[in-house]
Amino acid sequence: MTSSLRMTRRAALAGAAFTTLAAPGAMAQAYPGRPVRIVVPFPPGNTSDILARLAAEELQRRRGVTVVVENRPGASGALGVQAVTGARPDGLTLLVTTQSPIVVNPPLMKNPPYDPVRELSPVALFGRTGFVLVAAPNFPANTMAEAARVLRAAPRGTYSAANPGVGTMSQLAMALLGLSLGTEIESIPYRGSAAALVDVAAGRVALMIDGFNSAVPMALNGQVKPLAVIARQRSPLVPSVPSLAESGVPELADLEALSWTGMFGPAGTPPEVAAWWTDALGEVMRDPAVVAKLAQTFVEAAPPVSVAAFTQEIASDLAKWTRVIRDARIEQQ
Structure with a gap:
C-alpha cells in the first residue's frame, strides 16, 4: 500500500475509530482526588503552554485542585504525546496541545510513532487562534x-x-x-x-x-x-x-485554517473526566477577565464543546490536512 493510500485510509477511519471514552466505573467518587499532571509537548511560551498554565492557576484558585504542567518538547511533539499515550487512563495524566501533533504530524510522517485516533481520548477543546x-x-x-x-x-x-x-x-x-x-x-x-x-x-x-x-x-x-x-x-x-x-x-469563500488547543487523555479515559473538565474549563473560559487576558496574546477563549463535537472536528481536520499534504505533494518526513 502506498504512503498516500495509507494517509487517506487513516483520515477516512478517523471519524469512526477515534477512541471513545470508557464506560464509568473505574473512577473514584471525587475526581480528581490527587494532583493532575498536564503534559505539554512544546517548550514554555507556546499557545498550549499558556492555556495549560492558565487552567492550572485558575483551577487551583477556584477548586483547590493541584495541576502540574510538564513541558515535554521534542520530535515535533511526539515525545509529549507518547508520555500520555503510555499513561494509565485514570484522568491524572492529560495532554494539552495545539492541533499539529494530532491532525498534521501523523499524515506527514512516513512512520508515525503514535496513532492519535486509537491511542488518545478527546477530553475538551478550550482555545482557538x-x-x-x-x-x-x-x-x-x-x-x-x-x-x-x-x-x-x-x-x-x-x-x-x-x-x-x-x-x-x-x-x-x-x-x-x-x-x-x-x-x-x-x-x-x-x-x-x-x-x-x-x-x-x-x-x-x-x-x-x-x-x-x-x-x-x-x-x-x-x-x-x-x-x-x-x-x-x-x-x-x-x-x-x-x-x-x-x-x-x-x-x-470556504477556505479556513484555524488553530485549536485541546485536552486529551490516554485511550480509555473515563467519561467522568471529560465531564469534569468541560465544566471546569467552561467556568474558566467564560470569565471576562480570562477572555481579556488571553486576547492580549491573540488567543480566543473557547468554552469547551461536547466530546462528540470535538471528536468530529478532529476527524474533519485530519481528513482535510491529509488531503492537502497529498494534493500539494508535500513530502512525508
Missing part, C-alpha cells in the same frame, strides 16, 4: 482579491512564501491557498516565525501565512501588509483584517 496572510511592503497587491490576480498571472516561481518550518500549519495553509487558487507558491522554510517575518518585512520573500501572535503585531506596526484572515469570518482578535470570505474570490 487564527492565521493571517501577510505580504511584503513591495508586493504589488493590497487586498486579497488583488493578490489572487497577481499570483494567478505571474509565471511559476515569481513569488514565494515563507513559513516557520517544514510541516507547520503555516506551510499547509499556504499550500491550501495555492491549491484553491490553482497556482503553485514556492514554500521556503525557516527556523521559526521571527526570521521568516523579518525577510517578508524586508521584501526578500513575498508572502507568509502565520499565527496571529507572530504576524499581527508586525502588521499593526506597518512592517507587513495584512491581506486576509484565513477564515470564513473576521476574528474578534483582529477585527480590522477582512476574512477570505470577504475577498470576492469565490474559490476562497
Whole structure:
C-alpha cells in the first residue's frame, strides 16, 4: 500500500475509530482526588503552554485542585504525546496541545510513532487562534482579491512564501491557498516565525501565512501588509483584517485554517473526566477577565464543546490536512 493510500485510509477511519471514552466505573467518587499532571509537548511560551498554565492557576484558585504542567518538547511533539499515550487512563495524566501533533504530524510522517485516533481520548477543546496572510511592503497587491490576480498571472516561481518550518500549519495553509487558487507558491522554510517575518518585512520573500501572535503585531506596526484572515469570518482578535470570505474570490469563500488547543487523555479515559473538565474549563473560559487576558496574546477563549463535537472536528481536520499534504505533494518526513 502506498504512503498516500495509507494517509487517506487513516483520515477516512478517523471519524469512526477515534477512541471513545470508557464506560464509568473505574473512577473514584471525587475526581480528581490527587494532583493532575498536564503534559505539554512544546517548550514554555507556546499557545498550549499558556492555556495549560492558565487552567492550572485558575483551577487551583477556584477548586483547590493541584495541576502540574510538564513541558515535554521534542520530535515535533511526539515525545509529549507518547508520555500520555503510555499513561494509565485514570484522568491524572492529560495532554494539552495545539492541533499539529494530532491532525498534521501523523499524515506527514512516513512512520508515525503514535496513532492519535486509537491511542488518545478527546477530553475538551478550550482555545482557538487564527492565521493571517501577510505580504511584503513591495508586493504589488493590497487586498486579497488583488493578490489572487497577481499570483494567478505571474509565471511559476515569481513569488514565494515563507513559513516557520517544514510541516507547520503555516506551510499547509499556504499550500491550501495555492491549491484553491490553482497556482503553485514556492514554500521556503525557516527556523521559526521571527526570521521568516523579518525577510517578508524586508521584501526578500513575498508572502507568509502565520499565527496571529507572530504576524499581527508586525502588521499593526506597518512592517507587513495584512491581506486576509484565513477564515470564513473576521476574528474578534483582529477585527480590522477582512476574512477570505470577504475577498470576492469565490474559490476562497470556504477556505479556513484555524488553530485549536485541546485536552486529551490516554485511550480509555473515563467519561467522568471529560465531564469534569468541560465544566471546569467552561467556568474558566467564560470569565471576562480570562477572555481579556488571553486576547492580549491573540488567543480566543473557547468554552469547551461536547466530546462528540470535538471528536468530529478532529476527524474533519485530519481528513482535510491529509488531503492537502497529498494534493500539494508535500513530502512525508
